[in-house]
Amino acid sequence: MKQEENISLGGLKTGEGGIIISKLDDLLNWSRLSSLWPVGFGLACCAIEFMSTASSAYDLDRFGVIPRNSPRQADVMIVSGTVTFKMADRVKRLYEQMADPKYVISMGSCANCGGPYWEHGYHVLKGVDRVIPVDVYVPGCPPRPEALIGGFLKLQEKIRTESIMRPKALEKLMKKDAV
Amino acid sequence: MQFEEIKSLIEKELSGSVLGEDLISTPKALLIDSSQIKSVCEFLHTHEKTYFDSLSCLTGLDNGEEANTMEVIYHMYSIPFDLHLTLRVALDRSKPTVDSVTDIWKTADWHEREAYDLLGIQFKGHPDLRRILLPDDWEGYPLRKDYVEQEKYHEVKVKY
Numbered sequence: 192m193k194q195e196e197n198i199s200l201g202g203l204k205t206g207e208g209g210i211i212i213s214k215l216d217d218l219l220n221w222s223r224l225s226s227l228w229p230v231g232f233g234l235a236c237c238a239i240e241f242m243s244t245a246s247s248a249y250d251l252d253r254f255g256v257i258p259r260n261s262p263r264q265a266d267v268m269i270v271s272g273t274v275t276f277k278m279a280d281r282v283k284r285l286y287e288q289m290a291d292p293k294y295v296i297s298m299g300s301c302a303n304c305g306g307p308y309w310e311h312g313y314h315v316l317k318g319v320d321r322v323i324p325v326d327v328y329v330p331g332c333p334p335r336p337e338a339l340i341g342g343f344l345k346l347q348e349k350i351r352t353e354s355i356m357r358p359k360a361l362e363k364l365m366k367k368d369a370v
Numbered sequence: 371m372q373f374e375e376i377k378s379l380i381e382k383e384l385s386g387s388v389l390g391e392d393l394i395s396t397p398k399a400l401l402i403d404s405s406q407i408k409s410v411c412e413f414l415h416t417h418e419k420t421y422f423d424s425l426s427c428l429t430g431l432d433n434g435e436e437a438n439t440m441e442v443i444y445h446m447y448s449i450p451f452d453l454h455l456t457l458r459v460a461l462d463r464s465k466p467t468v469d470s471v472t473d474i475w476k477t478a479d480w481h482e483r484e485a486y487d488l489l490g491i492q493f494k495g496h497p498d499l500r501r502i503l504l505p506d507d508w509e510g511y512p513l514r515k516d517y518v519e520q521e522k523y524h525e526v527k528v529k530y
């Protein structure tokens with residue numbers, strides 16, 4: 192109650208507020224991983240689980256995950272379902288339309304490796320990683336909502352260790368030069 | 371009206387068009403001469419005793435190299451008389467061509483496109499015979515018995 196009064200009186204501006212000191216990396220990573228907005232689109236049965244993950248029962252919002260309807264406003268793409276070759280071109284284009292930094296969660300066996308269509312599905316892309324880079328694979332056919340949430344937590348873990356100062360690829364290159 | 375009655379009705383009007391019948395299929399089927407299928411459909415659609423106003427389904431079928439035929443199967447229904455009927459035509463497998471029935475039933479449009487897309491059956495007189503499910507630049511017709519998928523599509527490997 193007191194704090195609320197403080198804020199409404201502009202108390203924080205008078206120097207009574209605290210200061211938090213952090214590393215820029217940590218601040219950026221924290222802000223990125225706390226509001227992962229996925230492009231809202233679904234491809235097959237897995238999309239149903241994606242939808243139920245976003246429903247009140249599993250409440251994806253509590254992780255700051257809110258589906259967006261435009262790839263331009265999204266940070267992460269959830270490939271939820273069977274990617275046909277016809278769709279693969281579109282998925283790739285959607286990915287290219289997203290602004291950096293961007294991430295991809297491949298949800299379900301179909302997106303991971305072709306799923307039940309791996310052998311006779313002439314029209315199915317055998318893994319979405321053949322057209323776009325994937326950060327996290329969520330196994331299952333379909334994965335339960337808990338599994339998809341697990342995928343998001345995994346992605347958050349990955350983002351937490353990122354750094355703007357030392358791109359991983361460069362580090363590797365430099366290591367090679369040293370040898 | 372019974373199946374037999376419909377059969378004799380067609381035979382009286384278009385002699386030689388009925389090549390046989392298949393009583394096991396549901397609904398019972400008449401095998402029709404492929405060159406006369408359009409007139410038979412037209413006749414069944416307009417005749418006051420049949421009035422088959424609804425084409426429930428149109429299917430393509432490949433019987434394989436041994437039989438060397440393809441088929442088009444028409445499932446029709448008459449709403450006012452509650453009649454069901456199947457018509458089947460056999461086509462030459464090397465050059466499957468048949469008259470389109472889109473001017474009789476508009477619903478045949480997409481069904482025929484599907485049969486063209488997956489089996490390569492040509493429908494003469496179709497207003498817009500393009501692929502409907504597969505991408506336009508797909509090679510081959512996947513539901514043919516001897517279909518082999520292409521190696522790559524847009525530089526991506528097709529096989530697992």
Ligand code: SF4
Pocket residue numbers: 235236237238271272273298299300301302306307331332333334
């Ligand atoms: S992985 Fe299973 S549930 Fe998911 S889209 Fe494929 S077939 Fe459907």
